[in-house]
Amino acid sequence: xxxxxxxxxxxxxxxxxxxxxxxxxxxxxxxxxxxxxxxxxxxxxxxxxxxxxxxxxxxxxxxxxxxxxxxxxxxxxxxxxxxxxxxxxxxxxxxxxxxxxxxxxxxxxxxxxxxxxxxxxxxxxxxxxxxxxxxxxxxxxxxxxxxxxxxxxxxxxxxxxxxxxxxxxxxxxxxxxxxxxxxxxxxxxxxxxxxxxxxxxxxxxxxxxxxxxxxxxxxxxxxxxxxxxxxxxxxxxxxxxxxxxxxxxxxxxx
Amino acid sequence: xxxxxxxxxxxxxxxxxxxxxxxxxxxxxxxxxxxxxxxxxxxxxxxxxxxxxxxxxxxxxxxxxxxxxxxxxxxxxxxxxxxxxxxxxxxxxxxxxxxxxxxxxxxxxxxxxxxxxxxxxxxxxxxxxxxxxxxxxxxxxxxxxxxxxxxxxxxxxxxxxxxxxxxxxxxxxxxxxxxxxxxxxxxxxxxxxxxxxxxxxxxxxxxxxxxxxxxxxxxxxxxxxxxxxxxxxxxxxxxxxxxxxxxxxxxxxxxxxxxxxxxxxxxxxxxxxxxxxxxxxxxxxxxxxxxxxxxxxxxxxxxxxxxxxxxxxxxxxxxxxxxxxxxxxxxxxxxxxxxxxxxxxxxxxxxxxxxxxxxxxxxxxxxxxxxxxxxxxxxxxxxxxxxxxxxxxxxxxxxxxxxxxxxxxxxxxxxxxxxxx
Numbered sequence: 001x002x003x004x005x006x007x008x009x010x011x012x013x014x015x016x017x018x019x020x021x022x023x024x025x026x027x028x029x030x031x032x033x034x035x036x037x038x039x040x041x042x043x044x045x046x047x048x049x050x051x052x053x054x055x056x057x058x059x060x061x062x063x064x065x066x067x068x069x070x071x072x073x074x075x076x077x078x079x080x081x082x083x084x085x086x087x088x089x090x091x092x093x094x095x096x097x098x099x100x101x102x103x104x105x106x107x108x109x110x111x112x113x114x115x116x117x118x119x120x121x122x123x124x125x126x127x128x129x130x131x132x133x134x135x136x137x138x139x140x141x142x143x144x145x146x147x148x149x150x151x152x153x154x155x156x157x158x159x160x161x162x163x164x165x166x167x168x169x170x171x172x173x174x175x176x177x178x179x180x181x182x183x184x185x186x187x188x189x190x191x192x193x194x195x196x197x198x199x200x201x202x203x204x205x206x207x208x209x210x211x212x213x214x215x216x217x218x219x220x221x222x223x224x225x226x227x228x229x230x231x232x233x234x235x236x237x238x239x240x241x242x243x244x245x246x247x248x249x250x251x252x253x254x
Numbered sequence: 255x256x257x258x259x260x261x262x263x264x265x266x267x268x269x270x271x272x273x274x275x276x277x278x279x280x281x282x283x284x285x286x287x288x289x290x291x292x293x294x295x296x297x298x299x300x301x302x303x304x305x306x307x308x309x310x311x312x313x314x315x316x317x318x319x320x321x322x323x324x325x326x327x328x329x330x331x332x333x334x335x336x337x338x339x340x341x342x343x344x345x346x347x348x349x350x351x352x353x354x355x356x357x358x359x360x361x362x363x364x365x366x367x368x369x370x371x372x373x374x375x376x377x378x379x380x381x382x383x384x385x386x387x388x389x390x391x392x393x394x395x396x397x398x399x400x401x402x403x404x405x406x407x408x409x410x411x412x413x414x415x416x417x418x419x420x421x422x423x424x425x426x427x428x429x430x431x432x433x434x435x436x437x438x439x440x441x442x443x444x445x446x447x448x449x450x451x452x453x454x455x456x457x458x459x460x461x462x463x464x465x466x467x468x469x470x471x472x473x474x475x476x477x478x479x480x481x482x483x484x485x486x487x488x489x490x491x492x493x494x495x496x497x498x499x500x501x502x503x504x505x506x507x508x509x510x511x512x513x514x515x516x517x518x519x520x521x522x523x524x525x526x527x528x529x530x531x532x533x534x535x536x537x538x539x540x541x542x543x544x545x546x547x548x549x550x551x552x553x554x555x556x557x558x559x560x561x562x563x564x565x566x567x568x569x570x571x572x573x574x575x576x577x578x579x580x581x582x583x584x585x586x587x588x589x590x591x592x593x594x595x596x597x598x599x600x601x602x603x604x605x606x607x608x609x610x611x612x613x614x615x616x617x618x619x620x621x622x623x624x625x626x627x628x629x630x631x632x633x634x635x636x637x638x639x640x641x642x643x644x645x646x647x648x649x650x651x652x653x654x655x656x657x658x659x660x661x662x663x664x665x666x667x668x669x670x671x672x673x674x675x
Contacts, residue, residue, distance in 0.1 A: 075285040078297045078674075079341035081353045081366045082387050082397040084476045084501075085380035085467035149508055149552065155601050155642055162600040164554035167508035185642055191285070 058244035062225060063214040066098040066207050069254045072230035077191040088148075090125035090191070095230055098253065099133045099197050100213045101204035103224035103236050117141060117173075120184070120194060122150045127184060127194035136177055136200050143171035151187035158182050158198060181231075197228065220244075227251035283675045284643040295341045298675050301399035305331030305651070305668030319661035320437035321629070321653040322406055323414060324458055325450045330407055331651075331668045334358050335399065337365070346375045353397065366397075366460055378469035385489065386465040389478040389499035390515040392548040392561055394457040399672045403557075403595040403605035404633050405649045406668070410563045410589030411457035413611055416626050417585065419452065419486045420445040420523045422530050422569055425578035426625075427618040429585075434627040434658020443572045444526035452485040454565040454589055454611075455544065461487035461497065476501045483519035483542040485565065493527070493537045495520020509553050515546040521567055530572035542567050543584075555597040562590045578619050585625050586614035601639035608632050627658035635668075645672045 072095045080087050115138030121128045123145040132140065142152045144166055152172070153162040158180030163172040165188070176182065179200040186192035197204070203223075207213040220243045227234040232253050239247040286297035305322070306314035317323065322330045339353040352367040368384030388394040393411050396402055406412070414436030416429065421444035423429035432439050436451035463480030477500045482488030484499065497519025504512045522540035548561035566584045574580040593607040609631040613624035635649025647670040655662045 073288055073292065076288045076292055076295045078286050079295050079339040079351055079353070081339050081341075081351045082395040084382075084387060084389070084395070084465070084474070085378065085469070086349075086370065086372050147508075153600055155639060160600040162555070162597055164597065165509060165552050165557075166554070183642075193285075 057220050059217045060220055060241040060244055061214055061216050061246045062100075062102075062218055062223070062239055062241060062249055063212070063246055064100075064249040064251065066100060066211045066213060066227045066229065066234075066251045066253060068096065068098070068211070068229055069252060071095060072232075075191045075193055077189075088125070090189075091123065091128075093126050093128075093130035093194070094209070095130060096207075096209045096211070097129070097131050098207045098211070098213070098227050098229040098251075099131060099204055100207065100215060100225060100227045100251070101133070101197075101199060102201065102215070102218070103226050105201035105203050105223075106219050106221070115139070115176075119143065120196070121145050122152070122186070122192070125186075125189050125192055127186075127192055129194075131195045131197070131206065133197045133199065133204050133206055134176060135202055136179055136198055137175070138198070139173050139175040140196065141171050141173045144168055149188055150192070152184060153187055154182050154184050156180065156182040159196075162187075195230075218247075225249055227253055229253045284641075286675060293343050295343075297339045299337040299339070299398050299400075299672075300335070300674070301670055301672045302334045303331055303405055303668060303670040305329075305405065305649075305666045307664050307666050317664065317666065319653065319655065319664045320414070321631070321655070321664055322412070322651075322666070323437045323450070324412055325414075326438050328357055328360075330412060331405060331666055337397075339366075339397075347372050363459075378474075380467050382465040382467070383463075385460050385462045386478060386480070388455070388460060388484065388487070389465060389476045389501045390484045390517045390544060391455050391501075391546050391563060392513055392550070392559070394455060394460075396457075398674055399670070400643075400645055400674055403593070403603065403637065403647075404607055404635050405647055405670045406607075406631070406633050406651050406666075407457060408561070408589070408591040408593070408607065409609045409611040409629055409631055410454040410561070410591065412453055413629055414451045414453055415587060415613075416451045417485075417567055417569075418444070418449070418526075419483075419492065419521050420526050421447075422522065422526050422572055423581065424530075424572045425574045425618070426581050426616050427578040427620075429581060429625055430616060430618045430621065430623065433623075433625070434655055434660045436626065444523070444529045454563050454587055455484045455546075456487055459487045462489050463496070472505045474503045474505075480519070483521050484517045484544050485542050485567075486521060492523040492525070493520045494524065495538050495541070497542075509551055511548075511550045513546075513548045515544070515548075517544045518542070522570060527570050530570040535570070540568050540570050557595045559593045560591070562588070564588050579617060581616065583614075583616075585616070587626070588612050598636075602636065604634075604636040606632070606634045623657065627662075628656045630654045630656075643674050646670075647672065 074092045115135040117139050118134050119141045144150050147168050149165045151165045158178040159176050159182050161174050176198045179198050182196040184194040205213045205215045218241045220241050222240045224236040234251045234253050239249040241247045286295045309315040317329050335357050337355040342350045349370045353365040354362050355365045356362045366385050368382050368386045371381040416432040416436045416439050421441040424442045438448050439451050440448035461480035461482045465478035467476040480497045481491045483497050499517035501515040521542040524537045527535050527537040544565045546563040550559045566586045568584045571580045589611045591609040595605040597603045612628045613626045616625040631653050633651040637645050637647040639645050649668050651666045653664045
């Protein structure tokens with residue numbers, strides 16, 4: 001998934017550190033060499049030194065833990081004053097999972113790709129999972145696993161859509177082509193909501209319920225990293241990923 | 255049950271305080287406020303409507319034909335409504351639900367306040383005691399403004415007929431003379447104060463009593479015993495009668511709901527009956543009897559609803575003046591409405607409703623005609639979601655009244671802002 005590393009560890013484009021007098025040929029040779037190394041190493045990253053020497057660089061990882069000072073509470077059902085009886089029970093969404101992502105990513109990572117498919121189910125009046133993190137180009141399926149209608153929609157700027165009402169066993173899908181945070185709702189059940197975080201790069205990870213996360217295949221370098229949970233973001237933290245190694249980074253949100 | 259007027263301002267403050275407490279970034283909160291670990295839930299609903307009848311002099315005229323009035327001083331097209339709902343859950347068997355409202359900063363009214371009991375958690379059966387949701391019909395339980403795709407209400411639930419529970423016409427001729435004046439009507443028997451008549455089914459007040467509701471498979475059934483009637487819900491009884499109401503709903507396939515309703519209750523107040531018939535008179539025969547049938551079908555981007563309500567009132571025959579005829583037969587009204595909504599794109603929909611309210615013929619000394627002036631209404635409009643819980647609606651409404659002494663035709667252009675959390 002990770003593209004060719006075209007940034008230096010400091011995150012600056014390599015070309016900017018070369019003298020302006022450097023020839024186009026030299027750049028072309030460097031890029032070609034990087035491509036050759038990439039192929040030879042079966043997907044490892046290539047680093048080009050200022051002198052044009054091409055070095056194979058192994059991807060690393062970022063891992064750590066996100067601590068939630070205050071866990072968000074699930075949206076309650078509006079008081080059912082107009083109902084003739086107790087409404088059907090529902091599941092409570094999992095609000096413990098956070099998303100950790102690189103604030104800026106290596107340039108090669110932004111190459112467009114078909115992001116494949118992801119699924120956000122509607123089950124017991126809850127979107128499952130409650131948080132989905134995907135890359136641009138991904139199509140998300142929204143099956144209805146309840147016995148009654150749902151109507152998934154979003155008015156978020158990165159992707160507005162309305163799938164209309166559809167019954168149990170049916171599904172509709174939406175392709176997400178722009179990065180951003182998309183809030184998803186059900187028009188019929190106002191307490192149903194979910195988040196879809198759409199990234200233009202693949203360097204993100206969802207935490208486990210204990211807050212631990214691991215972002216794989218990160219090119220060596222120094223990056224700004226952000227943790228997000230239920231609409232709240234952490235301060236940007238810096239981490240350095242060594243060649244083939246792992247950077248450690250913990251967060252506290254709220 | 256009225257609360258002091260100054261509390262309306264407090265209610266406004268509560269709504270905005272609740273909204274502010276959940277405010278995040280630049281967006282208005284969209285979720286109810288949960289307190290005490292989710293045992294208490296508070297939500298709010300604010301709607302502001304403004305409609306006018308374009309006049310020849312380009313003035314924005316109010317509804318001088320009283321087509322949309324819900325009482326003498328409130329028009330559904332010029333209204334600021336603030337409502338706060340709360341649910342208190344006390345374990346799996348008990349919860350208390352309430353809603354208070356104020357219209358145009360008038361007195362705060364307890365719209366709903368009842369205890370919901372679920373005797374067996376494994377069965378879909380509930381008992382509700384207090385000021386309970388209406389058993390009858392399909393519209394009156396749509397408590398929130400965003401449940402109504404348009405701005406006006408269906409005629410059956412809003413249009414004021416000339417009948418009153420506390421005052422009676424002494425003859426058919428007196429009733430026929432009041433045609434179209436349901437917004438402020440006065441009769442010679444009973445309470446002499448001029449006030450508004452009743453709609454077929456009130457959407458603005460709920461009745462008080464006990465209600466049972468159960469679901470088995472695709473069938474749900476509800477029955478209630480309450481103090482007032484569907485046209486005149488009460489907190490304190492004004493006669494010795496009770497109303498029995500039932501409703502059965504079928505949901506054979508996803509998106510299809512078919513319901514039928516029935517209600518019968520003593521309508522005329524004891525004071526009015528005694529004014530008509532004497533101090534020993536029995537008020538129990540003077541009832542409102544109502545039947546209703548409704549169907550809703552929704553799929554993909556559209557929802558279609560249709561409802562018919564038949565209401566029949568029996569009034570005591572007062573001492574009829576000379577050369578006038580008594581009201582011997584029950585007075586019947588039939589309302590039919592068809593409503594549809596279609597989503598054009600995310601956040602934008604269009605809607606329309608056709609409505610007719612007709613009345614049975616009544617014979618007076620000189621003429622036979624419907625006992626109130628029939629009304630036909632068409633409303634076309636739509637809504638746009640500025641954000642998920644902030645909706646801007648607009649509509650055009652055309653009303654035609656066949657007879658009566660008030661304005662017989664009127665068109666309104668209206669807009670409404672709805673916010674809820």
